[in-house]
Amino acid sequence: MSTSPDTLLRLMHSAPLPPQTKSRVLGVDDWALRKGRTYGTILVDLEAHSVVDLLPDRSAPTVAAWLRKHRGVELIARDRSTEYARAATLGAPSAQQVADRWHLLLNGRQMVERWLTGTHARLRALPEVASAELSPVRRHASFPRTRAESRAGEESRACRIATYEAVRRLHLAGEPLLRISRTLGLARATVRKYARAETFPERAVRVPGPSILDPYVAYLAQRQSTGCENALALWREIRAKGFGGTSRQVHRWLQTRRTAPAPSTPRTRRGHDSIPKDPRPVARLPSPKQLAWLCLQSRSALTPTEQAALTRIEQDEEAARVVALTRRFGDLVRERGVTHGAEPVTSCAAFEQWLAEARTCGVRAVESFAQGLEQDGDAVRAALTTPWSNAQSEGQITKLKLLKRQMYGRASFDLLRRRALLAA
Numbered sequence: 001m002s003t004s005p006d007t008l009l010r011l012m013h014s015a016p017l018p019p020q021t022k023s024r025v026l027g028v029d030d031w032a033l034r035k036g037r038t039y040g041t042i043l044v045d046l047e048a049h050s051v052v053d054l055l056p057d058r059s060a061p062t063v064a065a066w067l068r069k070h071r072g073v074e075l076i077a078r079d080r081s082t083e084y085a086r087a088a089t090l091g092a093p094s095a096q097q098v099a100d101r102w103h104l105l106l107n108g109r110q111m112v113e114r115w116l117t118g119t120h121a122r123l124r125a126l127p128e129v130a131s132a133e134l135s136p137v138r139r140h141a142s143f144p145r146t147r148a149e150s151r152a153g154e155e156s157r158a159c160r161i162a163t164y165e166a167v168r169r170l171h172l173a174g175e176p177l178l179r180i181s182r183t184l185g186l187a188r189a190t191v192r193k194y195a196r197a198e199t200f201p202e203r204a205v206r207v208p209g210p211s212i213l214d215p216y217v218a219y220l221a222q223r224q225s226t227g228c229e230n231a232l233a234l235w236r237e238i239r240a241k242g243f244g245g246t247s248r249q250v251h252r253w254l255q256t257r258r259t260a261p262a263p264s265t266p267r268t269r270r271g272h273d274s275i276p277k278d279p280r281p282v283a284r285l286p287s288p289k290q291l292a293w294l295c296l297q298s299r300s301a302l303t304p305t306e307q308a309a310l311t312r313i314e315q316d317e318e319a320a321r322v323v324a325l326t327r328r329f330g331d332l333v334r335e336r337g338v339t340h341g342a343e344p345v346t347s348c349a350a351f352e353q354w355l356a357e358a359r360t361c362g363v364r365a366v367e368s369f370a371q372g373l374e375q376d377g378d379a380v381r382a383a384l385t386t387p388w389s390n391a392q393s394e395g396q397i398t399k400l401k402l403l404k405r406q407m408y409g410r411a412s413f414d415l416l417r418r419r420a421l422l423a424a
Helices: 005-014 060-069 084-089 101-126 148-170 177-184 190-198 215-225 231-240 247-253 288-296 306-312 317-335 347-360 364-375 377-385 390-408 415-421
Strands: 025-034 038-045 050-055 076-078 096-099
Touching: 005 415, 025 084, 025 390, 038 364, 038 390, 050 060, 050 390, 050 415, 060 084, 076 084, 084 096, 084 148, 096 101, 096 377, 101 190, 101 288, 101 317, 101 364, 101 377, 148 177, 148 190, 190 247, 215 231, 215 247, 231 247, 231 377, 288 306, 288 317, 306 317, 317 347, 317 364, 347 364, 364 377, 390 415
Parallel strands: 025 076, 076 096
Antiparallel strands: 025 038, 038 050
């Protein structure tokens, strides 16, 4: 049947929506109509496994008005958003609020990451701890940079140091972070990171990824130790063993290991380093984000290399307290997850003990996190004693993204809402 797109849209807009049923257990979460700019709210019936409604924004008045209009909600699963907490309190004061366990773990990871960002430079100065894991022979450093690349890197680092000092100066003068962000034209996350850093946060040293040269590094090192420093000869030898790369890779590998200048080195450069060395010390410590995830994991789930990284930072007394409290919090939340076959419990004694220790641990980031958990205490305790979570809402948001992308992101809110409700 031949028809026009406008006719199809008119029919879709006029199609009757399915009747709304009363929901007893409701999941509330936000979704992006336009990421970073426009957000809405999705309401999911956690017992019927279906979308109940879409709201045009994620403000407390809008959600509270919907809850007042649709009575009968007994339990609301949500993230740690204060807007949704206020909306549930205003719109359904008798309903039990349940904080999502995944978001609890996420907030714990964000807390320890913020603390690690400020102390990473201090932790990098700690001595390394040997790992019991036998890692395969591979390159432990990137190929040397050219002189132009080194100069550009030094100039970029100098600009970052100047920005860091400007942020610290304004922050110590009492300026709010938002005003500093607007004054210097920086992202708020960058301003927050610089304001909390005790010293200038150097960029983490990147360990090079796998290379086709890795299987031959041991042979090259053995031949170089016997005195062979002819890159072309070494390349021909490993090419006979199956190496498929070019001689340039062998040249670059050998460049920093030579005991004498190569014959092709210009006489004006003899006796000098052909590539300028980076004056900053190399300390291979995982980034704050990577370390934060390691702190939240159970010790038995870590590899020997990851355990060595945590043992290294635990040489710092403050870091040892933060890591211990973070790991206990992660284990506490995971033990109550129904996906792990945990039995439902009614006691929160372990959480209360953790909360009391975290509030007086002497680390500002952990104490602030504990204070936030205490303010949201009823919802957090419900998350540890009930099987409900907001995982279904996340799945429905994924389905909503599929519908949105099928319309190339050009659907209006009304059309997207109709499609989501009709699909349910």
